[in-house]
Amino acid sequence: MKIQMLALGVLMLSAFSVDAQRYFTREGEVDFYSEAPLEKIEAHNNSATSVLDISSGKLEFAVLIKAFQFEKALMQEHFNENYMESDEFPKSVFKGNIDNPEAVKWDTDGTYPVNVSGKLTIHGVTNDVSTTGEITIENGQISAHSVFVVAVADYDIEIPAVVRENIAKEVEIRVDVDYQELKK
């Protein structure tokens, strides 16, 4: 009977320890860069939320569009008002997977290249995307880094003719997050 109780205990523990395999952040950095003939556009957001499940490799991100900070205030206003229409589409979301989670030794320090794919929603338009990234483990701390490019036109964002020389058709997005364990 004692053995059975012990087995039960172990079973229960292992069931609840699933929670410990999820990691999150509310301070993820998402920046974007674009270079057009007349203007370099750059914006920073350091309040991205993300949850990573290391057992399944599932990965999700959400960023508040209004939290992107620009060097030029007018650019920020136009970004929200004219291009992203952030009152209507306040968030951008990525839901996807690390396609090769077995490539990462979650308990060993190191930098592991990963492939990530999923659905990216910007400006209310969802597209399948895939990219590469890096997972870094340092003293048990998990951080993730990725750089990828999106085409503005894929997300129904119109660039009017008058500013065509100011706004690039492709935007580079850089993601940098440090995860914390999600305790529930």
Next chain:
Amino acid sequence: MFFHPSMTRFFRPLCLMCFILLVGTGLQAQEDDDLLSLLEEEPTIDYTTAAFKTNRVINLHSIENTSKGVLDFKISHRFGFLNGGFYELFGLDNASIRLGLDYGITDQLQIGWGRSSYEKTYDGYLKWKFLRQSSGARKMPFSAAFFASTAIQTLKWPNPDRENLFTSRMYYTMQLILGSKINDNFSLQISPTVVHRNLVATAAEANDVYALAFAGRVKITNRLAINAEYIYALPNQLAPDFRNSISIGVDLETGGHVFQLHFTNSTSMIEKGFIAETVGNWADGGVHFGFNVSRVFTVVKPKFD
């Protein structure tokens, strides 16, 4: 017999536990479909932006401020009255101009300076947006700003022989701007205003002029909006040929510029002028075509936290 009879005593609860665990993990698997829902939403205050495209409606100050560290260079023109006819090329032969600079000390405190050709007047002002419209964690249905300006007219004294005081050249305006972006496409503001004039032409005119200014914007597309304003001066304060100021125009936005093109019966582009000295009559073509062009420069770059 698979089990010793004594084992069934433990087997039944074990089955139950297994069932509970299965259900438990099943639930967890469902949660997996939306990892982000594991995080509680943090309430944030969402401040309303861009109720108007720029810090002016047409002549009036809008509820919008110039952002921190931004210098806004404004060139404003009012051509002559349309009823000048073909001889005056419908007013295009004459122009009244104001050159101005607006600067944002903070996102909510703005100062400005300008020089108008109309009566060779210098003006300086301060605009403090002390309440911001917001939704989310703090709900506030409107924004409010306090506006104060001083204008100094520098025409040569018409009668240099009498004792002329410098203070006679001075005018003051105080205004409370209450504005709301009612929805994405429609913004409205009301501004109770008082204009103080140290010296007026006749005893019939009041030194303190009380007025109520109304302004609105209808957004047609992301880059085009229609603005209108009407300023009602309370009766028995102004000269007999005075008219209330009525203006209508469009805002056109092209990247770093905002062009405002409009028709107005006011000649002056500063408060003491367009509120208290408007004489044009819309009914007989006493209307100016005019424009404001705004170009912004980022003087102090913001620090990102």
